[in-house]
Amino acid sequence: MSSFFSWFVIIGTLASLLYFFLLLQMNRTGNKPGETTGHNYDGIEEYDNPLPAWWYWGFIFSIVFGIGYLLYYPGLGNFPGLSGWTQVGQLEAEQALAEARYGPIFAQYRDIPVAELANNPAAMKMGHRLFINNCAVCHGAAATGSFGFPNLTDSEWLWGGENIETTLTHGRTAAMPAWQSVLGDAGVQEVTEYVLQLAGREVDADLSARGEVHFTTYCTACHGPEAKGQAMFGAPDLTNEIWLYGNSRMRIEHVIKNGRNGVMPAFEPRLGADKVHILAAYVKSLSAG
Ligand code: HEC
Ligand code: HEC
Numbered sequence: 001m002s003s004f005f006s007w008f009v010i011i012g013t014l015a016s017l018l019y020f021f022l023l024l025q026m027n028r029t030g031n032k033p034g035e036t037t038g039h040n041y042d043g044i045e046e047y048d049n050p051l052p053a054w055w056y057w058g059f060i061f062s063i064v065f066g067i068g069y070l071l072y073y074p075g076l077g078n079f080p081g082l083s084g085w086t087q088v089g090q091l092e093a094e095q096a097l098a099e100a101r102y103g104p105i106f107a108q109y110r111d112i113p114v115a116e117l118a119n120n121p122a123a124m125k126m127g128h129r130l131f132i133n134n135c136a137v138c139h140g141a142a143a144t145g146s147f148g149f150p151n152l153t154d155s156e157w158l159w160g161g162e163n164i165e166t167t168l169t170h171g172r173t174a175a176m177p178a179w180q181s182v183l184g185d186a187g188v189q190e191v192t193e194y195v196l197q198l199a200g201r202e203v204d205a206d207l208s209a210r211g212e213v214h215f216t217t218y219c220t221a222c223h224g225p226e227a228k229g230q231a232m233f234g235a236p237d238l239t240n241e242i243w244l245y246g247n248s249r250m251r252i253e254h255v256i257k258n259g260r261n262g263v264m265p266a267f268e269p270r271l272g273a274d275k276v277h278i279l280a281a282y283v284k285s286l287s288a289g
Contacts, residue, residue: 006077013076017063024059027051106274109281114165117281127282130275134267143286148245148262153286156242158262160231161287165280169273171266174234176222178259183214191215192253198227198239234262 031050039046050056074081109123117123132141138149145151150158158174159167179188194211197203220227222235229237236244244262245255267276 003078006079008077010077010079013070017066020059021063024051024056028056103272103274106272106278109278110274112281114277114281114284117278118285120281123278124282124285127278127285130271130279131282134271135279143283150244150262151242152283154242155287156229156237156240157231158229158234158236158244159264161284163231164283165277167264168276168280168283169266169268172234172262172264174260174262176235176255176260178257179218180257182218187214188253188257191219192249192256195227195238195252195256196249199241200239 028050032048033050035048036045037048051059070076070081072081072083073085080086106126109117109120112120112123131139131143135143139145139152140149143152155161157163159172179191183191190207190211191214192211193203193207194209194215197208197211215227222230222233223238224230224235227238229235236242241247243252245251245260267279271279
């Protein structure tokens with residue numbers, strides 16, 4: 001990276017300090033104490049006195065303090081400062097402190113299996129707070145999800161109810177392919193009709209029958225022979241009225257046509273294994289109740 005802006009800031013900052021100092025000195029010389037400057041506003045006259053000493057030295061102190069501060073902390077362009085202080089360093093130090101203090105609180109549940117931990121009120125209170133801080137932005141405060149973000153309180157799992165901890169640890173990326181180029185408009189319409197029939201809707205029997213052929217050819221590999229979904233691929237059960245991307249014919253057709261790649265982020269790198277373990281139990285407790 002060019003050092004232009006570094007020098008721009010350094011020179012600009014030091015030149016301003018010098019300018020303030022010179023301005024201050026100019027105000028101290030050539031005064032005529034006791035006389036007026038000749039300025040007169042509505043009978044109020046301005047005396048030509050120098051700055052009071054406390055004020056002058058206040059300014060000098062500020063300038064000296066400013067220079068000292070800029071030498072000690074990073075502030076002058078790319079100059080790192082003599083103290084070695086950095087934002088990242090301070091953050092890391094505080095995180096290490098917090099980890100040392102609070103880590104053991106989370107670690108105490110490390111060896112309790114998820115299913116058992118889900119019945120531990122103290123741990124679930126922690127799980128709730130962790131969920132609000134880390135998960136509610138996407139899944140909602142009540143974990144009921146929204147468009148594109150699965151409901152975690154129902155009994156349907158994309159990636160398997162027994163795999164929750166793995167889901168949280170490594171994250172998940174769903175791969176629902178786009179079928180427009182394979183099936184064309186008519187094919188997409190037909191298979192949509194069949195998917196709607198699977199979910200128990202009233203459909204056009206002819207269209208749906210043609211759709212079933214496409215479905216058996218292209219869709220069962222992931223959604224399973226009975227369209228009940230397969231956790232290995234994160235492919236949802238299509239035989240009920242639980243929809244991740246909307247329940248209308250138009251929405252469902254849109255997914256089939258264009259595909260979808262829902263992404264659940266990995267949390268182990270962010271929160272560590274102990275908190276993930278508590279969260280997995282918390283998610284488990286939501287659907288158990
Ligand atoms: C490679 C695996 C794979 C194949 C093949 C596949 N799907 Fe999917 N499908 C998925 C995954 C994974 C999702 C979930 C997408 C997400 O979570 O973002 C999905 C989602 C869907 C949804 C949305 C469900 C909802 O709840 O909103 C529909 C509808 C669907 N697929 C229909 C089909 C049809 C019809 C076919 C065949 C033409 C098909 N899929 C083929 C993997 C697949
Ligand atoms: C940036 C948004 C986002 C955040 C934050 C997020 N999730 Fe997710 N999560 C998703 C999406 C999107 C999916 C669905 C992925 C897919 O389409 O397969 C998902 C899927 C899941 C699943 C799998 C659901 C199933 O049916 O198998 C679980 C469990 C889960 N999230 C729990 C959590 C927890 C616990 C947290 C907090 C630690 C969290 N999520 C934070 C977006 C998010």
